[in-house]
Amino acid sequence: MLRHLLKVSDFSKNECEKVINKAIELKKNPKKFNSILEGETLLMFFEKPSLRTRISFETGMQQLGGHAIFYSIKDSPLGKKENLSDTAKVASRFVNIIAARVFKRQDIRDLAKYAEVPVINMLDDFAHPCQILGDFQTIKEKKNSLTTMKLSYFGDAHNNVTYDLMRICAMFGWRMDVACPDVPEYSPEQIVLDEVSDLSKETGAEVQVIHNATNAAQDSSVIYTDSWMSYGIPQEQEEERKKAFMPFQVTPSIMKVAKPDVVFMNCLPAMRGYEQTADVIDGPQSIVFDQAENRLHIQKAIMLFLREKF
Numbered sequence: 001m002l003r004h005l006l007k008v009s010d011f012s013k014n015e016c017e018k019v020i021n022k023a024i025e026l027k028k029n030p031k032k033f034n035s036i037l038e039g040e041t042l043l044m045f046f047e048k049p050s051l052r053t054r055i056s057f058e059t060g061m062q063q064l065g066g067h068a069i070f071y072s073i074k075d076s077p078l079g080k081k082e083n084l085s086d087t088a089k090v091a092s093r094f095v096n097i098i099a100a101r102v103f104k105r106q107d108i109r110d111l112a113k114y115a116e117v118p119v120i121n122m123l124d125d126f127a128h129p130c131q132i133l134g135d136f137q138t139i140k141e142k143k144n145s146l147t148t149m150k151l152s153y154f155g156d157a158h159n160n161v162t163y164d165l166m167r168i169c170a171m172f173g174w175r176m177d178v179a180c181p182d183v184p185e186y187s188p189e190q191i192v193l194d195e196v197s198d199l200s201k202e203t204g205a206e207v208q209v210i211h212n213a214t215n216a217a218q219d220s221s222v223i224y225t226d227s228w229m230s231y232g233i234p235q236e237q238e239e240e241r242k243k244a245f246m247p248f249q250v251t252p253s254i255m256k257v258a259k260p261d262v263v264f265m266n267c268l269p270a271m272r273g274y275e276q277t278a279d280v281i282d283g284p285q286s287i288v289f290d291q292a293e294n295r296l297h298i299q300k301a302i303m304l305f306l307r308e309k310f
């Protein structure tokens, strides 16, 4: 059956666990899988910049025996000179998987609607599922389990990464405090709050938005933050955003409030002195580079899952 991954909740909890376990297996024994996607092609549309996503997908596809194409749509006719539906149909005749990093959620939905091969969201304004599945792999490796714990998120909560973190915490029955300024432009959208509340009903998760950083850190096993200047945010907003988010900066005193074995995560790119201080991101509780590495393993697992290889 044709499946896509546009947001993390497109997979069930069981499927997330299956993909995470496969990623751990791929990480331990990469050679065993080095020809499983032989002759297959991944097409990657990029409308925004990337370091990790581009390199890890390209490397991952090559390690599985396949081939990846990087296609910058910054200056291309996508959705302008031809319909997205035509692009999706044509690309489906050439390649086995389409991945896209776009500004607008509707664009990736349209690609998925018309594609005849799986579509993977590599980041839009609504989700970052590859990141969040890799993050949960990292948490599983560090904590030896994914059973209920508390994750606290700090900073910009009108944010793709935050949204998928909220969804996965709801799916896994976790507690999550989202600490952000008390204004709509930095808070989660209602549509996400509604989805998270529905997901939580089934699992007993408690995901809440609060506006006090110290309270958010209480009892936390995972402290997470993301950029204050996501891709595409105009430079002239930097000072205003910095001022708004500074009370939610992750500092050593925030880390001290959390559980003694708390880990610090940031999907990267990170700016020291902005969303976290340098001593936090470069300190002993930081697992940001394990997080980054796991993008490679989880995306290999996601591609194998969508190609029905396990």
Ligand code: CP
Residues within 6 Å of the ligand: 049, 050, 051, 052, 053, 054, 123, 131, 267, 268, 269
């Ligand atoms: N975390 C992440 O997706 O990084 P890039 O923007 O470098 O791909």
Ligand code: NVA
Residues within 6 Å of the ligand: 123, 159, 160, 161, 226, 227, 229, 230, 231, 267, 268, 269
């Ligand atoms: N929220 C960030 C994530 C980067 C991986 C952004 O959209 O730029």
